Amino acid sequence: MRFFIPLLFRLFLMLLVPIASAAEAPLPTSQATPATAVSQEGVPVKVLNRQIAVFRAPLFGVTPAERARRTSRRIGELLAHAGAGVVTTQLEPQGNVLFIDGSMAIVLGPDDVDKLSGETLDSATQAVRQALADAIAETHESRDRGRQLTALWRSALATVFFLAIAWVVLRFRRAVVDRTTALLTSRADAVHVAGAPIIQASWLQALVRWLVRAAVFLVLAIALYEWLSFVLTQFAYTRPWGEALGSYLFSAGEQLGLGILHALPDLFVAVLIFLLARFVTAALGPVFDRVERGQGRSTWLDKDTAAPTRKIVNIGIWLFALVMAYPYLPGAGSEAFKGVSVLVGLMITIGGSSLMGQGASGLILMYSKTLRVGEYVRINDHEGTVIELGTFTTKIRTGLGEELAMPNAVVLGTTTKNYSRAVKGSGxxxxxxxxxxxxxxxxxxxxxxxxxxxxxxxxxxxxxxxxxxxxxxxxxxxxxxxxxxxxxxxxxxxxxxxxxxxxxxxxxxxxxxxxxxxxYLGDPDTLKVTAPDDPYAAPKRTNKPPASA
Structure with missing residues (x-):
């Protein structure tokens, strides 16, 4: 509970600060905003935190910013009077004029229409008329004490309901973790390979704890979002914020769902390409297996080169499949995806030069058959038996029991003495x-x-x-x-x-x-040999070699 209370508070601030910032942003003025920029973006007219219209062009020599300022003040004065709030429209050559209780409230010109979205003057007028009607209704609501009390009562009830949900989720979080971990552990303990369990209980417990914490965070975030949206819609001044939150959640969900549906055909093609690559690699597997067991051999492939050839062929097949499936991956055409691809390519180019050199040297050693596993060699000042010929390093075990790993580039650039080639049989x-x-x-x-x-x-x-x-x-x-x-x-x-x-x-x-x-300085008086009667001087040894038996 101590962990989630600060988290909920932070989520609340994250949702509230952008809305408050947008509401407190001052209206642009003619001195601060160029006329060219205003004509493209427009200046909104807001009343009681609700956008009524957008002015995109001057009218009678008045800039859009000044028009918006005057119109907001005029509508505010009209709403201050306790009138019926009837909105009417009158068509004029200069544009459409909207009245509130017979008094002019706003003039909408033909150039104020958003032509890029296909909006017309009539549709824009209907939208402004509906926005004025909503603003008038919210003004009357804000003056009704009974409706204000009802809004407070509903907000309090929603708050209690939200806190109850948070308490239940946090209360049973530990029980869900314990029961789920016990269930999965009992199932995992029944699966063994060579007498040892495949999955450890500590791994399962950490995974379940992380999944439950993520689920709790998601549930509380959604509940907090819905609570905030509901509370904001209960009051006239904050209702536009609540409506914006609700519409954003639904539009985001709709956009996500449509994006998934649109990506399904391309994703199916990508999966099909990867399945074909998997089928080809599986079909080639038995061929390499027979060569590795010594049951088959060709002019270009033998037992020693079968393993690296398998890796090269598999990597080539998967890289080809990735290139073919790349255009069908979701988000492949986005700028973020392209940026990540360029970054990965740059990292490989800059940091992979040495790695590629070691890999190329390893391939040369493998296919030139300079070394083989089991051979006794001398590389630089080191002698030992080759125990592994890898892509990047060659490992040898010396007579002292040491295991040495040498970079393939060093092995390739050094004279290697092989003691196992000019022999009869193995050895x-x-x-x-x-x-x-x-x-x-x-x-x-x-x-x-x-x-x-x-x-x-x-x-x-x-x-x-x-x-x-x-x-x-x-x-x-x-x-x-x-x-x-x-x-x-x-x-x-x-x-x-x-x-x-x-x-x-x-x-x-x-x-x-x-x-x-x-x-050699001269012949000594006595021979420098060990006396036959005492070949084992102190410290004496009890075990004598066969040569002296």
Whole structure:
């Protein structure tokens, strides 16, 4: 209740202030309003807050503003006399003259007619005559104390009725929220997917509370509007305001209803276009599903490009449907709709350049098949397995368990090393480099490296590991071991490479071959190898690798 009382007061002020402002606006004068502007818009003649006529042209050299001022004063003087208030009309060459109880009240010239709306002098005269009759009747009513008391009694009764409606609505608002929420929650709890409810009770409660509050606001606003319109029509001076409020509500409702009826055919066409777009996307869905499952393939579409192609085709279909349905959408021809369309286009143009660049880079990566999900790659200084190749970012998981998201533009502009392409079957290439002095036979080094690879769990025996002598430097020979890793239990490349390095160290220690590169100053007195009797110095380890078994 505390929330709605200030709200009702604000609604009352919103409805009352424009009416009061319009009533208190002074009549334009000949000095303040140019003659050209007056001739187009006209100057109204008001008596007891009711518009009697509109003067749009000078008469006998008197400006419309001065005519309106004199006529308002003349009619006021005539109504001040307690006469019968009989209105008569006399046709003159200069125009039609209207009399009140035989006294001239107003002269309406041919140029005062609103020709743009198709009004004639006779129809304008009849409207002025009816307005004068209403003003005379309201003048008599304002002097009748009994009718004033009746108006006050009706206004008080309407006020009590309005307050009763507001009290009932606010009183049962909480009960409606509680019962509706309980009913919807019980129904929603019965719907589960995989053992979990689809809709949470907190969401339903917030939604019901918002809907009930909106409904309460709408009901109170309508009741306040009707109460204000009824009260204003009870008094002679404010009756034109009440009539204006009532006619505005009905005209707005009529205009809204006619607008909805006129928009229905176009809206039906727009809905039909969207339904056709939905049908086409649904019909193409099974084709992409078969390709993604590996059951079908064409020259331009395979398992890796099926998902992005589906998105591109669906977006293209819906954009085409939106362009085709745009002229049929309600309000598409309005200036507001056009302004919003221009604003959205400008925002996309200015702020979407980077986004479009990332999307284009993602499409290039997908369709050039530079990367695929599951491949082990090196991008810049980061190594890992590709877990997602998205439209804007590429995600890889490193050997340390980190998940890295790289913008596609960065990936496309960087040299990418792919360890999974030149392999037999699934897996990735594993390579490492050691540098050994010239005093160790190269055949011995080759066999030791191959033995270390054979001892490493996860390294594939077929194809057989190979050793390449990649450089003959000043103090040592550079050997590169290349093998293929296909773990039976998938593990990160860093773990397999760690096991391989451990086995290389163990094998070289067992054979007494020291690794002294790349800095060579001279032969030491003793070999720089681990003693065979104590390969596990403190802190000791209880689990020994298979290489030393």
């Amino acid at each position: 990735y290439v594993l390579d490492t480099v050691v540098t050994i002095g010239y005093d160790t036979p190269w055949r011995q080094v080759r066999e030791m490296l191959i033995d270390a690879a054979d001892l490493t769990e996860g390294v594939l025996a077929d194809p057989k590991p190979r050793v390449f002598k990649t450089a003959l430097s000043d103090f040592y020979v550079e050997y590169r071991l290349v093998c293929q890793a296909v773990p039976s239990q998938p593990r990160p490349r860093a773990e397999v490479l760690d096991l391989l390095h451990a086995n290389i160290l163990d094998v070289f220690n067992e054979q007494g071959v020291q690794i002294m590169s790349p800095h």
